[in-house]
Amino acid sequence: xxxxxxxxxxxxxxxxxxxxxxxxxxxxxxxxxxxxxxxxxxxxxxxxxxxxxxxxxxxxxxxxxxxxxxxxxxxxxxxxxxxxxxxxxxxxxxxxxxxxxxxxxxxxxxxxxxxxxxxxxxxxxxxxxxxxxxxxxxxxxxxxxxxxxxxxxxxxxxxxxxxxxxxxxxxxxxxxxxxxxxxxxxxxxxxxxxxxxxxxxxxxxxxxxxxxxxxxxxxxxxxxxxxxxxxxxxxxxxxxxxxxxxxxxxxxxxxxxxxxxxxxxxxxxxxxxxxxxxxxxxxxxxxxxxxxxxxxxxxxxxxxxxxxxxxxxxxxxxxxxxxxxxxxxxxxxxxxxxxxxxxxxxxxxxxxxxxxxxxxxxxxxxxxxxxxxxxxxxxxxxxxxxxxxxxxxxxxxxxxxxxxxxxxxxxxxxxxxxxxxx
Amino acid sequence: xxxxxxxxxxxxxxxxxxxxxxxxxxxxxxxxxxxxxxxxxxxxxxxxxxxxxxxxxxxxxxxxxxxxxxxxxxxxxxxxxxxxxxxxxxxxxxxxxxxxxxxxxxxxxxxxxxxxxxxxxxxxxxxxxxxxxxxxxxxxxxxxxxxxxxxxxxxxxxxxxxxxxxxxxxxxxxxxxxxxxxxxxxxxxxxxxxxxxxxxxxxxxxxxxxxxxxxxxxxxxxxxxxxxxxxxxxxxxxxxxxxxxxxxxxxxxxxxxxxxxxxxxxxxxxxxxxxxxxxxxxxxxxxx
Numbered sequence: 123x124x125x126x127x128x129x130x131x132x133x134x135x136x137x138x139x140x141x142x143x144x145x146x147x148x149x150x151x152x153x154x155x156x157x158x159x160x161x162x163x164x165x166x167x168x169x170x171x172x173x174x175x176x177x178x179x180x181x182x183x184x185x186x187x188x189x190x191x192x193x194x195x196x197x198x199x200x201x202x203x204x205x206x207x208x209x210x211x212x213x214x215x216x217x218x219x220x221x222x223x224x225x226x227x228x229x230x231x232x233x234x235x236x237x238x239x240x241x242x243x244x245x246x247x248x249x250x251x252x253x254x255x256x257x258x259x260x261x262x263x264x265x266x267x268x269x270x271x272x273x274x275x276x277x278x279x280x281x282x283x284x285x286x287x288x289x290x291x292x293x294x295x296x297x298x299x300x301x302x303x304x305x306x307x308x309x310x311x312x313x314x315x316x317x318x319x320x321x322x323x324x325x326x327x328x329x330x331x332x333x334x335x336x337x338x339x340x341x342x343x344x345x346x347x348x349x350x351x352x353x354x355x356x357x358x359x360x361x362x363x364x365x366x367x368x369x370x371x372x373x374x375x376x377x378x379x380x381x382x383x384x385x386x387x388x389x390x391x392x393x394x395x396x397x398x399x400x401x402x403x404x405x406x407x408x409x410x411x412x413x414x415x416x417x418x419x420x421x422x423x424x425x426x427x428x429x430x431x432x433x434x435x436x437x438x439x440x441x442x443x444x445x446x447x448x449x450x451x452x453x454x455x456x457x458x459x460x461x462x463x464x465x466x467x468x469x470x471x472x473x474x475x476x477x478x479x480x481x482x483x484x485x486x487x488x489x490x491x492x493x494x495x496x497x498x499x500x501x502x503x504x505x506x507x508x509x510x511x512x513x514x515x516x517x518x519x520x521x522x523x524x525x526x527x528x529x530x531x532x533x534x535x536x537x538x539x540x541x542x543x544x
Numbered sequence: 545x546x547x548x549x550x551x552x553x554x555x556x557x558x559x560x561x562x563x564x565x566x567x568x569x570x571x572x573x574x575x576x577x578x579x580x581x582x583x584x585x586x587x588x589x590x591x592x593x594x595x596x597x598x599x600x601x602x603x604x605x606x607x608x609x610x611x612x613x614x615x616x617x618x619x620x621x622x623x624x625x626x627x628x629x630x631x632x633x634x635x636x637x638x639x640x641x642x643x644x645x646x647x648x649x650x651x652x653x654x655x656x657x658x659x660x661x662x663x664x665x666x667x668x669x670x671x672x673x674x675x676x677x678x679x680x681x682x683x684x685x686x687x688x689x690x691x692x693x694x695x696x697x698x699x700x701x702x703x704x705x706x707x708x709x710x711x712x713x714x715x716x717x718x719x720x721x722x723x724x725x726x727x728x729x730x731x732x733x734x735x736x737x738x739x740x741x742x743x744x745x746x747x748x749x750x751x752x753x754x755x756x757x758x759x760x761x762x763x764x765x766x767x768x769x770x771x772x773x774x775x776x777x778x779x780x781x782x783x784x785x786x787x788x789x790x791x792x793x794x795x796x797x798x799x800x801x802x803x804x805x806x807x808x809x810x811x812x813x814x815x816x817x818x819x820x821x822x823x824x825x826x827x828x829x830x831x832x
Contacts, residue, residue, distance in 0.1 A: 140741075141734075142734045143741065173749055218796075222782035
């Protein structure tokens with residue numbers, strides 16, 4: 123279709139192709155192969171080609187010249203006739219706009235996260251929504267992404283965590299056998315419903331907090347963006363399955379207390395991503411993880427055990443990312459550790475006037491673990507819940523140790539964690 | 545009259561809301577380069593030309609028709625106006641007269657007794673020049689064929705392409721036998737879906753003509769005009785700072801002004817008796 127003749131300029135023959143059929147693509151393609159100021163000859167058979175080509179060239183900043191009468195005649199009778207080429211329609215001289223637009227364009231990092239220099243510490247605000255690795259035209263609008271520093275949000279294992287998260291997505295409709303038969307005493311069922319009501323409230327917070335920060339994140343940190351997005355989707359499923367379990371026997375949902383909401387509100391109110399993810403993911407969801415394992419082990423029915431098991435798998439990833447990115451941040455700025463400690467103290471002070479974990483939830487957990495009103499069973503359930511609290515404390519201390527806190531510091535800080543678990 | 549001579553004041557017609565963004569952008573650009581610049585907006589070119597020649601501002605961003613009128617008024621008063629600069633996209637335009645592909649109209653002569661859809665009455669590209677083209681080929685508008693106007697935003701000299709688009713729609717709806725538009729707009733109307741691909745045929749193409757220009761009025765301070773000219777022609781499409789402005793204004797580079805490209809329009813203005821020789825509005829029922 124395109125060939126180079128003996129003339130000093132390249133000739134393109136677009137045959138019968140019209141401009142309303144995409145002829146500009148072939149012209150543009152031919153122009154990219156010549157330098158600015160050089161020209162191509164355009165041959166074609168559409169009688170309207172020259173009209174459209176003229177308008178297109180004007181808009182694109184290329185010079186358009188009609189061939190003189192002699193060239194036209196030669197085109198029809200000479201070379202063109204013998205070779206079957208289309209008539210000569212026009213000459214197009216390449217303008218500078220095509221290259222001018224990309225002057226000072228920047229490559230926005232590299233797509234492959236493992237490549238050297240792929241993810242920048244401080245990506246430009248004008249890279250905006252461009253794909254990481256794209257070439258970005260200079261002069262674009264500045265986007266206000268408040269989370270645009272790698273130190274603040276990155277973690278070394280992020281690509282792996284995202285891959286795991288994407289692979290571990292489960293469908294609430296099929297991952298749980300909602301029809302599995304079981305019978306519970308009505309009071310035990312009510313205890314399960316109360317615990318589910320409490321879980322939903324906590325999951326609402328666990329969904330909204332990362333969602334809030336997700337909207338502030340520079341998309342250059344693609345893997346973190348993807349991971350947070352999946353985290354939000356995880357919580358959406360958790361809200362669904364806990365609600366579905368709570369209403370499985372047709373009852374109404376349980377109670378929501380002021381102290382529970384006050385505790386969660388401090389998470390939503392925290393404007394700093396590092397501190398919010400510390401309080402939510404490392405301490406809150408970490409503690410929550412113990413609770414889900416507890417339910418998986420001690421819940422009185424198979425559906426509750428299954429939903430707790432599935433939710434725990436997801437929450438473990440959320441905790442892993444929280445710990446990972448705080449480790450990354452601390453490794454670059456050790457003073458972050460004292461800010462984390464201060465955040466726990468601040469939250470403790472803010473919640474010091476509120477009530478303990480709501481009695482309804484605590485009692486429901488005991489009854490749920492007991493499975494009946496028999497005194498011996500209640501004693502056993504109570505003991506299990508006491509062990510749960512110890513496990514929660516141990517888990518928090520272990521994660522704080524991973525962040526570099528001494529054993530004494532970890533013990534002290536863990537003891538200040540909200541009594542509302544999350 | 546412009547009250548001080550340290551600020552260059554430009555007049556422009558607000559044919560679209562983007563006009564404010566464009567001139568605010570130019571104002572900031574000129575300010576960054578040390579030229580005090582401001583602009584005033586008019587709702588139509590007629591009032592702008594009159595205000596310009598009355599000395600209310602220095603330089604007008606004029607449509608080709610506004611240039612013709614400004615030049616005539618100035619000449620009648622023994623004054624001069626100058627076409628200082630224009631966009632690359634203002635040079636060498638043509639208009640086309642299109643028919644439906646399945647139409648029995650094969651030559652311009654076949655338009656006798658037919659209906660030709662045009663744009664606004666004051667549109668050089670979609671009305672005045674195409675009708676002059678037909679007249680030169682023996683067809684007198686309104687006598688040999690019916691002229692179907694699509695008056696969208698009178699006084700804006702067809703800058704708003706709504707009139708051309710309405711003419712194209714009229715053609716496809718069968719209300720007209722032919723329609724007039726700029727060559728580039730024919731392709732635009734096809735790509736945007738106003739005209740189905742392959743549904744039209746170009747019956748005629750006018751001679752080439754030029755479009756807008758920066759017109760310098762008699763009261764403009766020369767040193768400011770020269771600075772304005774140099775900064776304008778110094779704008780580079782490679783410069784990310786000004787490229788968005790150039791994209792919005794639809795050009796890749798500014799060029800020196802020239803007036804040869806207005807001869808076709810001047811002839812059309814006389815034929816239509818749009819303005820008289822002294823730049824007075826002569827056409828009847830012109831609303832703006």
